[in-house]
Amino acid sequence: MKKRSLSLLLTAAMTATALAGCGGGGGTAQEASTAQANNNGGAAGGTTAAAGSQAPAQAEGTAEFSYPMAAGDKLTYWCELTTTVAANYASLGDTPFSKGWQEETGAQIEFLHPPTGQLKEQFSLILADGNLPDLMEYNWMTDYPGGPEKAIKDGVILPLNDIFEQYCPNITAYLAENPDIDKMIKTDEGHYYVFPFIRGEKKLCNTIGLMLRGDWLEELNLEVPTTIDEWHTVLTAFKEKKGAAAPYCFEYTNGQYLTNDPFAFAFETSRSFYLGSDGKAHFGAAEENYKDFLTTMAQWYQEGLIDPDLATLGNDQVSAKITNGTAGASKGQAGSRMGTWTTAARSSNPAFKLKAAPPPTLEKGAKAEFGQIENQYSGRASVAITTSCKDVERAARLMDWAYSDEGHLYFNFGTEGESYNMVDGYPTYTDLIMKNPDGLPVSQAMSAYIRGNYNGPFIQDIRYLEQYYTLDEQKETGAVWGDSNGAAHVMPPVTPTSDESREFSTIMNEINTYRDEMTLKFIFGTESLDKFDEYVKNIENMGLSRALEIQNAALDRYNAR
Numbered sequence: 001m002k003k004r005s006l007s008l009l010l011t012a013a014m015t016a017t018a019l020a021g022c023g024g025g026g027g028t029a030q031e032a033s034t035a036q037a038n039n040n041g042g043a044a045g046g047t048t049a050a051a052g053s054q055a056p057a058q059a060e061g062t063a064e065f066s067y068p069m070a071a072g073d074k075l076t077y078w079c080e081l082t083t084t085v086a087a088n089y090a091s092l093g094d095t096p097f098s099k100g101w102q103e104e105t106g107a108q109i110e111f112l113h114p115p116t117g118q119l120k121e122q123f124s125l126i127l128a129d130g131n132l133p134d135l136m137e138y139n140w141m142t143d144y145p146g147g148p149e150k151a152i153k154d155g156v157i158l159p160l161n162d163i164f165e166q167y168c169p170n171i172t173a174y175l176a177e178n179p180d181i182d183k184m185i186k187t188d189e190g191h192y193y194v195f196p197f198i199r200g201e202k203k204l205c206n207t208i209g210l211m212l213r214g215d216w217l218e219e220l221n222l223e224v225p226t227t228i229d230e231w232h233t234v235l236t237a238f239k240e241k242k243g244a245a246a247p248y249c250f251e252y253t254n255g256q257y258l259t260n261d262p263f264a265f266a267f268e269t270s271r272s273f274y275l276g277s278d279g280k281a282h283f284g285a286a287e288e289n290y291k292d293f294l295t296t297m298a299q300w301y302q303e304g305l306i307d308p309d310l311a312t313l314g315n316d317q318v319s320a321k322i323t324n325g326t327a328g329a330s331k332g333q334a335g336s337r338m339g340t341w342t343t344a345a346r347s348s349n350p351a352f353k354l355k356a357a358p359p360p361t362l363e364k365g366a367k368a369e370f371g372q373i374e375n376q377y378s379g380r381a382s383v384a385i386t387t388s389c390k391d392v393e394r395a396a397r398l399m400d401w402a403y404s405d406e407g408h409l410y411f412n413f414g415t416e417g418e419s420y421n422m423v424d425g426y427p428t429y430t431d432l433i434m435k436n437p438d439g440l441p442v443s444q445a446m447s448a449y450i451r452g453n454y455n456g457p458f459i460q461d462i463r464y465l466e467q468y469y470t471l472d473e474q475k476e477t478g479a480v481w482g483d484s485n486g487a488a489h490v491m492p493p494v495t496p497t498s499d500e501s502r503e504f505s506t507i508m509n510e511i512n513t514y515r516d517e518m519t520l521k522f523i524f525g526t527e528s529l530d531k532f533d534e535y536v537k538n539i540e541n542m543g544l545s546r547a548l549e550i551q552n553a554a555l556d557r558y559n560a561r
Contacts, residue, residue: 067401068106072394078126079137079381081113082454083315084336084447088440095448100415104406107398117253117314127156132388134395137457140194141379141493147501148193148384157384158392160192167396170403171195174459184377187495188557194382195399195457199374204460206373209481210262211338212329214355214473216242224357227364228266228296231357235305238328246307248300249327253314257331265370265486266360267293271515273551274370274489281491281551285515286539291532294522301523311520319344323352334477335453335468336443342471343441355473356480371484377493381455402458412452412461419449429467442470494554504550507543514538 085092092098093111102109112133114122120143126132140148140157151157164172175182185196199205212234217224220241225231235247251257259272269292270284284290300306307313307327321327323345332338338354345352359368385395401407413420413427420427429446431437436445446453452464469475496504518535521527 065397067104067397067406069394069397070106072107073391074108074110075135075389075391075395075398076110076112076133077135077137077383078112078114078133079383079456080119081116082447084340084443084454086116087444088448096419097414097447097449097451100410100449101401104410105398105401107394109398132156132386134386134389134391135383135399136386137381137383139379140382140384141495143379145502145505146498147187147495147505149187149189149191149495150498150501151384152187152191152193153498155387157193157386158389160194160385160396161190163385163392163396164192167393168400168403170400170407174403181376183558183561184375184493185382188497188554188561194379194384195402196377196382197380197455197457198459199376200459201462202376203462203478203482204465205376206371206478206482206486207333207335207465208256208260208331208372209334209359209477210329210331210357211334211354212357213238213242214353215351216328217355218353224355226358226360228263228360228362230364231263231360232300232305235300235329236303239304242325242328244326244328245304246309246321246327247305248329249307249310249313249318249321250330250332251313251315251318252310253312260372261293262331262359262372263297264290264293265368265372265484266362267296268369269293270370270489271519272512273491275491276489281548281555283539283544283548285519286536286544291529294519294532295529297523298525298529302525306523310523322354329357334474335465338474338477339469339471340441340443342473353473356477358480359484359486368484368486370489371486372481373484373486373490375490375493379493381457383457399457402456408459408461410450411456411458412450412464414449427463434467434470442468491551492555492558494551494558496550496554500550500554504547507547511539511542511544511547514542 079092081089081092085095089095091111091113093109098109098111119138123136123138123143126136136157138144140151144151144156146154148157152159160168175185181196181198185194186192212224214224216222216238217234220237222234222237223230225234238244238247259270261271264270264284267289269287269289271290272285273281273283276282297306301308301310307321309317318327318330318332319341322330322341330337334356338356342352342354359371361368383399385392385399389395402411409416409427413429414433416422416427418430419433420429422428433445433449434442436442440448443453446464446468450464451458452460453468469477495501518527522529522532522535
């Protein structure tokens, strides 16, 4: 993130707003956004508040602003509680991070969390109730039925263009300096809709991959596997010579891990949409290569190389199996999985070691064509202001602070003198984080004081990762997991129109449910792969060609932005 002073940002933003004439007269951002929402179809259930915030609009350039804000109404903030926070706190509001954020900005925040594993179900219930929290952290791009433009037209969330210009100089300046990111976080209609989670550098985009017991490999005189055949050899050895009842075990219930399946990538396919070499969107789960992937997984499952509890595995179960030797290989993040598991296991087994494995291929020495990598903006953990919010200015200023120099350091490193010290211009974590006196793993200590090691509405800093990875094995992961042409096959964050999104959502909900059901049946052997052609035909009959048409139309519009 490029550094800049807050005063310069404010001046630049006020000047830009004045030139644009956006917001008009002396109206507040709330009034401007309400008008825009009404132009887009009105607020559902009349939930848009008519009253604006107390301060005059920044657009006229006459009002100075500084943090902390004057006292005002408490803001309600709905978000999922990540596992590394939930291990020690019942609410994000209980953490030192949250308390400091509120103190720095002057905002009071009441955090609301859905029960673990019920994010989407609780989201649907909140929408049905209509009494929305002020701020909602969610993947509005992929998980709102109909997409972000539909959420605006439904009167659920506010378009943020006027709000950015009037109250958010920091995110406005960042987007002006980073047009590639700016392109990602708005709809085809040009509406900003969230305060985004942005990975500040591309090196932060591949932090998930395969890992396996390095100490077992050394003991068995085996190399880190690079091909599907080598993986079969290693997993078989783990079962037969190390007594692993679940040689390969991963969080099947974690959708992120399902979408990015490195063993599917080995067959140059995906469970979902990907960019083909022709520059068009393809749906991997209905292609012949997916059958080859399923054939291998079914064989491994039958041979006892894949955890028999696969379908129900969550983080707690996988953590236990990896650390106690029931499993020998998994996939996950280098920090919250590899680092946490290693710390836990070494308390009783100092020799425990996890090694990263590259994206597998079919041929020895070939460079992987597919691989796990995300866009710098994926839609995840980004915050929208809902139409129930009565003080839009307060909400916007709270969120914008994270994109200031001060907020950037805070979200990534916490409080200077407590969780980090500035050493030769480099924010360096203290022993409170790296050698926590209460014995917390680095991942959990970090999550108490920052959000840099998971996600949220801010710009992630590579310097967090440089310190987060304390093990030599962790430090190798970027080069190992990134050794592929995967970036060429990642779909950009396209946003179909609201009408397209509604149709697309209807089609894909049915297809994805069927795909997930049949994928498990094929792997478990309860359905013969002789029926794969029938499976593909059923997906086609559900409207796959139309879904691809919508995806490619959205892709064309995205490329033309």
